Amino acid sequence: MRNLITIITLLMFSYSAFGQGVNFEHLTFDEALAKAKAENKPIFMDCYTSWCGPCKYMAEKVFTQEKAGEFFNPKFVCVKFDMEKGEGPELAKRFEIKAFPTFFILRPDGSMQHKIVGGGELEDFIARVEKGLNEKTSLDYLNKAYEKGKMNKKQLIAYQIVLNEAYEKSKSEEVSKKLDSILKDKDKLKKEYWPIIKKSSYGSDNFKFVINNLAAFNKNIGKKEVDAFLSGKIHGAIGNASRINPKDPLSVLKQVQEDLSKTDLEDQARLTFTLELALAAQEKDVDKVISLAGQIEHNENNELWGVFNAINSIRANATKEDLKRLLPLEEKFISITPENSKDFVRNYFENLSIATHVGVYFQDLTYEEALKKAKQQQKRLFIDCYTSWCGPCQYMANKVFTQESVGDFFNSNFICLKYDMEKGEGPELGKKFGVRAYPTFVIINPDGSILHKLVGGGEGEQFIGRVKEAFDNEKALGTSIKKYNEGCRDKAFLASYAQTLLGLYDPSAKDVANELFNSLSDEERVSPDYWFIFAKKEFSPKGSAAEKFLLANRAKFNNANGQEVVDLRLSQDLQKQLMEILATKGQAIETSKFDEITKEIKSLKLSNEKSLLGLVAIGRAVKNGNIDRFLTTCEREMPKVKANKRQLNYYLSQLTTRGSDAQKARWNKIAEKYLQQ
Structure with missing residues (x-):
């Protein structure tokens, strides 16, 4: 055991x-x-x-x-x-x-x-x-020896090296000044001092000392190590001068150019290329940057990323034609790129291709592919939901989205897509996005949530202005949806939200408007601030509580909003019915319907009663079909009628096409007098 x-x-x-x-x-x-x-x-x-x-x-x-x-x-x-x-x-x-x-x-x-x-x-x-x-080379021992003031040159050098390794900056600077006062050039050329030089920054006295005494350092230290030191510092200086908002970068690069001319480094060619590229980038020399980009043959020390940085620096100064010259370099760049970075290069050139495109660059991606890309690039999706038969959709595609300024805005802010709502995944996306009219434009966050939605197009700058509302938290649809779902029932918010949903043909608009209506006092309901509830028939349909309140409080609404405005709202449905009767030549209704409409008009005591009754009389004559009776009725009633003159002319002019020349002439006089103003 x-x-x-x-x-x-x-x-x-x-x-x-x-x-x-x-x-x-x-x-x-x-x-x-x-x-x-x-x-x-x-x-x-x-x-x-x-x-x-x-x-x-x-x-x-x-x-x-x-x-x-x-x-x-x-x-x-x-x-x-x-x-x-x-x-x-x-x-x-x-x-x-x-x-x-x-x-x-x-x-x-x-x-x-x-x-x-x-x-x-x-x-x-x-x-x-x-x-x-080793006790005698340790930091603690050297600290105490220094405090006693009994250090020789060799010990001071060893002390500063240890201080640098311990990141004791203030004490290191103090010792450095002391060394500078006692060391001769021959001391600095020795191997003992080299670890201090190696820690020196570009442009420091020690760095300049190496540049001016290269032969001696190559002999004492070894050319390979000296080259590594100078290359590292020069490469770092070029990199620092190429960063965002560097201090006086051109002066630094010109100094690097001078220093480099005094050396014969192992990687002199690589550093010269990197320097020329950085100078061209700082001077915004588009042609030089593009020319140098085409000369790169390998990617040692990440030179390719220096090329990308240089291209980025001249993007604002480059034309689309300039950038197109870079596109053929994609295959070469991918071939010299490590496997784990090839996707970055592909995406970079895709973005260049998009930047050179005139008009909106619509990408051919499935919705899932687009969402994955949006997450990777942290960009929003702009989706055009269209149909092949929609006129406004075609206008946007052919006249608006082809404009260069429109393309520049959308291509820089979104991943742009378009789907036919009647083909492929269109019908499913239409349901997902709640598309009820065409064109509808949907803006999607990288996480797949809806940020904003617009219905209908517009001219270039005006449409861009509408899209920019997506970037305003007070106007973006997604913000409103979130606030509503989180329980916000502020009256001003409900008013805005209901009208936004109505503009998107969203059926939930009436529910939001009804919530608002129920939250208002009687005094608030008749104020102009909330007239839109009663002005929009979608919010106050026939028989609704809102319509009943309007009818019961007409005098108050007249005082607050004007009788003509109120009467126009009350007569909207009646006028629409009468115009539909004229459009169908009265074929779709019974004659008794005119009596019902007449009774309703008179019961409402509207200020435009004569106009509506005039349309009733014309409708009866149209239904009857007698051309002379129709013409006589028009001559008598048309002066009273206030309706869409273009529609009336279109609906009624067809009735006299089978009439005599005299009847046609008689109609032409009526149309010229009342319908062509």
């Missing part, structure tokens, strides 16, 4: 000692200190956050390596703490942690021996950790 326990213990030790990766133990900070004291080891502490990219890289790519375990596990008690959870915030405060990841080497008594900020590849990282293990 004792032997078995010994074997298990040895196996556990073996796993701990030789298992892959760094063994970060699940200990509290105090437990780690106690273990470090018991084992007489320093603590290696990884201070990280869950959102930090470099932290994840170290955890997943560096500390998991077998060589990392072989180095750290025997030498340290290894622990890690999330700086936003548990003990983390307290430790972050205690050790004044300002960046992530931060790594500490701590003595068993909890005092700080060394600090490293930022990760890196394993070999380089171990080299930095080894400095901290």
